[in-house]
Amino acid sequence: MINAWLPAFIALAAADWLAVWHGWRRVGYLTKPAALILLLIWFGTVGHFQGALLPFGIGFLCSLAGDILLMASYHYFLPGMGAFLLAHMMYILAFNHPQPTLSPVFFVLGLPVLIVWLLILNRLDSAMRDSGAHKRMRIPVAVYSGVVALMLFSALLTLFRPDWQLPAAVLAAAGGFLFFISDTMLAYDRFVRPFPRARFWVRVTYHTGQLGLAVGALQHFLD
Secondary structure (H helix, E strand, O other): OOOOHHHHHHHHHHHHHHHHHHOOHHHHHHHHHHHHHHHHHHHHHHHOOOOOHHHHHHHHHHHHHHHHHHHHOHHHHHHHHHHHHHHHHHHHHHHOOOOOOOOHHHHHHHHHHHHHHHHHHHHHHHHHHOOOOOHHHHHHHHHHHHHHHHHHHHHHHHHHOOOOOHHHHHHHHHHHHHHHHHHHHHHHHHHHOOOOOHHHHHHHHHHHHHHHHHHHHHHHHOO
């Protein structure tokens, strides 16, 4: 599973974090998309996008498009969000292949995820409702955050599925959780209140989340 592309991704992701920490914006324009390109290449060379790995690959590709759009201009924020929305939908599709059997775990796990999502959405919506500049984002943010919450639920559910080995499930669940945290911090910083080093922490959780999803998926579907 480990080839030259994986350490290359890790090195470039670390370089991107360094660029964000020091405010090297021009360097970040290169390192952010390049890191995900390397992750996509590594994922493809190991898994060959076969079976349920194909939606994951498409998800990484959509994430790359989202990265580029969000870096390009503030005016591309909605298209960038749309690209990441498609990415999360691909992850949901992949996690639910084959479709898991309905069980009490759905409700035991789904309820806290639902509560957390509603609390976060309420905070974001209140801030956007009070801000004239962000009012038009209320519906897109509600839809997007709901899909991200469903992705998180799908990732966490692997921990309780008999068809998933525990190591792969832990990695996938951790990846989904970190991606959820990344998107939540990004939204809070943009729509509620900026906080110190927000872009750095968003980027770190984003890259580690994507890596967790990738490694977990490869371990499971190539087993």
